[in-house]
C-alpha cells in the first residue's frame with residue numbers, strides 16, 4: 510500500500526507546484542499589463558518615468574497640449590501625445606541634486622519641491638504652480654525653473670500650498686494653503702489633529718498682491734472657479750465638505766456648505782459644461798471619524814508618531830484597498846454622477862478627475878501612473 514501513497518503524494522506535490530507556478534505567471538502578467546501602455550484600449554495606464562509617483566493634478570496649455578502634471582521628485586512633466594511619452598517641462602526648486610531616482614521622495618520634497626496644483630493662464634501661456642513647500646510660483650510657456658511669486662499672506666508663511674484655479678479674464682489666482690502647522694508629508698496629521706490653520710488666498714495679477722479670503726479652515730484643498738467667475742468652490746478634506754464662496758453678485762463674501770462627501774475629497778476640476786468633478790481619495794472610516802470628533806486623541810497620536818502616522822494611514826488604506834471615486838456635481842452641489850473603483854484599480858486613491866474633450870485624466874497623489882479613460886466607456890450611474 511505504501512507505493513501508491515508515495516506516488517499520490519508526488520502527484521500532489523507536482524500539482525501544488527504547477528498551481529503555484531500558474532499563480533506567479535498570472536501575477537506577473539497582471540503586473541505587466543497594469544503598467545503597460547496599450548493605445549488600442551479605451552483605458553490607458555500611463556506610468557510615470559524616472560521612479561517618481563504622484564501625478565496629483567493636471568493642466569492643459571492654451572493649444573491643447575499636455576496634460577502637464579507635477580510628480581514626487583519635484584518635476585513638472587508634459588505628456589507628448591504624438592510621441593506617447595513624458596518629457597520634463599519645469600521645476601520649482603533650483604536645487605536638483607539627489608532629487609531624482611528611486612528613493613523616498615517625501616524625505617527630500619522640502620528641498621526638491623512638490624508641485625501640486627497647476628493651471629495655465631490661457632492668455633499669457635504662463636503656468637501657475639502651487640508647490641507644497643515653495644508657495645505660489647509661475648513659469649513661462651517654455652518651462653524651466655519657475656519663479657516664486659508669493660510665500661506668505663498677512664505675515665504668515667505658507668506651510669502647505671496645495672491647489673489653485675485662475676480667473677481667465679482677470680488673471681487672478683485663487684489658491685489654498687492647507688496648513689501652516691504641518692507640511693505635506695504629514696498630511697494625515699492635519700486631519701487627525703483637527704488642525705484649522707488652513708487658508709484660502711487670492712493673488713491679484715495686476716497689483717501682484719496676495720490677500721487672505723478665508724482662514725481657520727480644516728485642510729482646505731481643491732479649489733475651482735465657476736464658469737462665469739461669480740463664485741468658487743473649495744473642499745475641506747478633514748470635514749469632507751464642499752463650500753461655495755461668492756466672489757461677485759450681491760452675495761459676495763457669503764460662504765455656504767453645499768455638499769458633504771462619504772470620503773476625503775481632494776481636487777476639484779470644472780468641465781466645459783460648468784459642472785465640477787471632485788476626486789475622492791479614501792474612505793472616512795468609523796475609526797477616523799471617532800478620532801476626528803475627539804481632537805485630543807489625534808493630537809496625542811501626532812505628538813507620539815509625527816511622521817509615521819501618515820505612513821501607517823497609507824498602509825491601512827492600501828490594505829482596505831479599492832476605494833476612490835470621482836463625483837460630478839452641478840453648480841448647486843447636486844450629485845450628477847459617481848464613478849468609483851468597482852471596475853478595478855483605475856479609480857483608486859483619486860486626487861483629480863479632469864474631463865478633457867472625450868477623455869478622463871485621473872490623477873493620484875500616491876499612484877505611480879496616470880489613467881486616461883474614454884468618457885464614453887464609463888457607464889453613467
Ligand SMILES: *[C@@H]1O[C@H](CO)[C@@H](O)[C@H](O)[C@H]1NC(C)=O
Nearest residue numbers: 572574588589590591592593
Ligand atoms: C510632437 O509634438 C511636440 C510638441 O508640439 C513637438 O515639439 C514634436 O516635434 C512632435 N513630435 C513629432 C514626432 O511630431
